[in-house]
Amino acid sequence: MAIGKATHSAVHEFTVGSWQDEIDQSQAFSTLLIGIRLEKKINLELRRAQETVELCFVLKWSRNKATRMATESIVTLRTLLKAIIFSTWAVSAQAAPVTWELDLQFEDNGTAAGSFVWDSDLNAATAWSISVSGGLFSGGQVLPGDTFSNDSAGHVASVFTQNGFSFIEFRTEDVTYFNGPDRERVLRLGLGFSGLDVLDTAVALLPLVADTVNQFSLTSTGFLDCGNCSPVRNGNEGSFISSPSRTPVPVPLPASLPLLLAGIGALGLVRKFSK
Structure with missing residues (x-):
């Protein structure tokens, strides 16, 4: 009778221990899965963040380059416009014969x-x-x-x-x-x-x-x-x-002036929307 109780007790302890081990193993496995999933999610977020940073860098570089090119073009066209205006003024400023x-x-x-x-x-x-x-x-x-x-x-x-x-x-x-x-x-x-x-x-x-x-x-x-x-x-x-009047001198409008003004306006819009 004593032997039976001892045997029963040993079997019970073994069974309880086995279940506890399985539970511990299951919890460890679940924790591992959660860790893996978290690692994947973290890595994914890190990649997204890196891509975002790189994209922002590219976009910023492109924007800066586009702005710089537009600014340089506007400066050039403004210089040409000043030259045309000055030459037109110089012609109009010439004394009439x-x-x-x-x-x-x-x-x-x-x-x-x-x-x-x-x-x-x-x-x-x-x-x-x-x-x-x-x-x-x-x-x-x-x-x-x-x-x-x-x-x-x-x-x-x-x-x-x-x-x-x-x-x-x-x-x-x-x-x-x-x-x-x-x-x-x-x-x-x-x-x-x-x-x-x-x-x-x-x-x-x-x-x-x-x-x-x-x-x-x-x-x-x-x-x-x-x-x-x-x-x-x-x-x-x-x-x-005697000379009752001057001989009028016509001052022609440069043919390229309207196109030049249109070009400056277009580049101004490009620079505005690139900001």
């Missing part, structure tokens, strides 16, 4: 009539057409009429200053007169001590000035007509030329 009209009379009652265009930027006459009538010159010589024109070969217009006194003159090519040698026909106008600037501004009356400073007066009465430069006939004192 002035057309001067002549209706002059010489001492022998001969005439000089026509006009010339003065460009103050070039300090030169760029176009002219002036006709002088024939008449009686010094020494009793008679010269025929003639025409000074920029459309005629060999005809020139020039300016010069001597002893502070300025002149503008028009010359033909050499011509043969029936009673004289080959020589240029010259029409000379005295502008005075104010220089060539007096031709820059249109005025109703611009007096022609008598030369009183040079040893051999180049325009003793304000203007003259000569054959290089003798024989000569002088004009009437108190004569003038």
Whole structure:
């Protein structure tokens, strides 16, 4: 009887111990599974975090690069725009040419009539057409009429200053007169001590000035007509030329300006949305 109880007790202890071991093993296995699952989840989250960081880095780099490129393009286009605006302003700021009209009379009652265009930027006459009538010159010589024109070969217009006194003159090519040698026909106008600037501004009356400073007066009465430069006939004192208005100069709009403005606007939007 005692043996049976002992045997029963041993079997019971063995069974209880086995169950306890199984429970412990099951709990350990469950804990292991939970640990593995947590490790996988942690690793997954770590990978996601790493990918997020890398993506943010790439996106930030791309955004910065796009912003930088857009900024550089805008700066370049703005520079071009400033250059175009400046060049347009420079063209519009150029002084308009002035057309001067002549209706002059010489001492022998001969005439000089026509006009010339003065460009103050070039300090030169760029176009002219002036006709002088024939008449009686010094020494009793008679010269025929003639025409000074920029459309005629060999005809020139020039300016010069001597002893502070300025002149503008028009010359033909050499011509043969029936009673004289080959020589240029010259029409000379005295502008005075104010220089060539007096031709820059249109005025109703611009007096022609008598030369009183040079040893051999180049325009003793304000203007003259000569054959290089003798024989000569002088004009009437108190004569003038006139310019009622300026010749308008159109300022064209650069053809590329609208496209340039559109490009700057588009790049501005790109930079705005890339922020």
